[in-house]
Amino acid sequence: MAAETVTEPPPAAAAEPPPGAEPPPGAEVLDDAGVLDGVEVLDDAEPLTGWGRTAPTLARVYRPRTPREAAAAVRAGGARGSIARGLGRAYGDAAQNAGGSVLDMTGLDRVRTVDAVAGLVVCDAGVSLHRLMEVLLPLGWFVPVTPGTRYVTVGGAIGADIHGKNHHVSGSFSRHVASLELLTADGRVRTVVPGTDLFDATAGGMGLTGVILSATLRLLPVETSLMTVDTERATDLDDLMARLTADDHRYRYSVAWIDLLARGAATGRSVLTRGDHAPYAALPRRARRAPLAFRPGRLPAPPALLPEGLLGRTTVGVFNELWYRRAPLRRTGELQRLATFFHPLDGVPHWNRVYGRGGFVQYQFVVGYGREETLRRVVRRIARRGCPSFLAVLKRFGEGDPGWLSFPMPGWTLALDIPAGLTGLGAFLDELDEEVAAAGGRVYLAKDSRLRPDVLHTMYPRLADFQALRAELDPRSVFTSDLSRRLAL
Known part of the structure; x- marks a missing residue:
């Protein structure tokens, strides 16, 4: 690969040297001059929800475009504090702050430099994974971890410590962060690196240690923008787990769609999809003309209002039956576009509207290896309950991640959408929480909207460490969210 460094010029405001006292090593102290100078802020409170469209609350929204403006917005946050928000893809209330302020960080969206030899990118926290793919793929690099949507900001990816179909191989997003810049409650911008308590509290810390301003990421080299994919059907949950256990080490990416309405002998029947980035030699001649082209398609958005009950047991049952039957018994080596393999729902703008005005709850939990019977019981309970979920996936996690509140742990994770x-x-769901916690498992905070705080302490053994560091770093709770209040974080 040819040596190349791509640099986007910074805006003029970012080039100004910070005034004030000499900062300590690794920290930039921002002054108090011109507190809201240049910061776009709504005059009235704005209703905000998570992607599940439940529990809306009102907050004053600031839209900073530079680190200086972000610091000014935090200082102006008032008694109810502030929380950073990206593209709004956290399903629950993690990026809401009732009666306080919210920093929309999407204005900090520069890709600063790309080292196309070393495979490193330095970018602002408001840059989306979609934008990174547009910039990086032509240079032969890919983001190291992507969830089911590419419309996630880098800051949000670190704050939630997102995971993807490759966790069993690559771990979570934070494992690929070489460093980050964090605006803390004292007004300092700290350079935070892996192996420190502040990094471990920030990765998966849901924005409660400060505002992530930028990050340096390690990238994955690829030869093409296509995937080579194997697909097969599993007859039930045990068949699925056996296939995943036996063969997952052969694939970088692995995920199973699971029919949670199937019962009896078919309980847990699934469609298993696994793959890796296609090498150049695997491409047909026509595709070799532009092997790194990235052209995700888009479909029309669903109507703003859909009838309640559209996704009931009957309609979802029919969909699940058709989806399972149309899947191949076994197909190998199929070439798919990146968007088709990783982000099929991104092709439908505002797909969360299909659940109607009431929105939906996404429930995701993980239980460790050796706790397969807990997974079986939960799947059977969901099937008996008749929860109409057509977006249900099962994956395997590899090693645990460094974040004190990071969700992944070695084991099985199941995620499902349910009409609220x-x-x-x-x-x-409270009953399922108790069963998961009793098995040593946990639920994912980035998707949660209703967990009880007493259960949280059982699920996250490093919670006390997180709370102690946060109390020291932010004694006045400058950084606060609806999630942190609900769970007493």
């Missing part, structure tokens, strides 16, 4: 208006849903 389902009768008795809250009590049912």
Whole structure:
């Protein structure tokens, strides 16, 4: 690969030297002059929700475009504090702050430099994974970890310590962060590196240690923008787990769609999809003309309002049956576009509208290896309950990640979407929480909107360390969210 460094010029505001006292090593102290000079802020409070569109709350939204403006917005946050927000893809209330302020960080969106030899990118926290793919793929590099949507900011990816189909091989997003710049409650911008307590509290810390301003990421080399994919059907949950256990080491990416309405002998029947980045030699002649082209397609958005109950047990049951039957018994070596393999729902703008006005709850948990019977019981309970979920996936996690509140741990993770208006849903999920916690498992905070704080302490053994560091770093709770209040973080 040819040596190349790509640099986007910084805006003029970013080039100004910070005034004030001499900062300590690794920290830049931002002054108090011109607190809101140049910061775009809404005059009135704005209603905000997570991607699940439940529990809206009002907050004053600031839209900084530079680190200086971000610091000014934090200082102006008031008694209810502030929280950073990216593209709004956290499903629950992690990026909401009722009665306080929210920093929309998407204005800090520069890709600063790309080292196309070493495979490093330095970028602002508001840059999306979609934008990174546009910049990096032509140079032969790919983001090291991507979740089910590419419309996630880098800051959000670190704050939630996102994972993807390759966790069993590559771990979570934070494992690929070489360093980050963090605006803390005292107004300093600290350079934070792996192996420190502040890094471990920030990775997966849901924005509660400060505002991530930029990051340096290690990248994955690729030869093409296509994937080579193997697909097969599993007859039930045990068949699926056996296939994953036996062969996952052969694939970089692995995920299974699971039919959670199937019962009896078919409980847990699944479609297993695994793959890797296609080498140049695997491409047909026509595709070799532009092997690194990135052209994700888009479909029309669903209507703003859809009838309630559209995704009931009957309609989802029919969809699940058709989806399972149309999948091949076994197909190998299929070439797919990146967007098709990683982000099929991104092709439908505002797909979260299909759940109707009431929105939906995404429930994701993990239980460790050796706790397969807990997974079986939970799947059977969901099937008996008849939860109409057509977006349900099962994956295997590899080694645990460094973040004190990072979700992944070695084991099995199941994620499912459920219409929020389902009768008795809250009590049912509370029961599942208890079962997961009793097995040493946990739920994913970036997708949570209803977990009880007493269960959280059981699920996250480093929670006390996180709370102690946060109390020292931010004694006045400058950084606060609806999630942190609900869970007493």
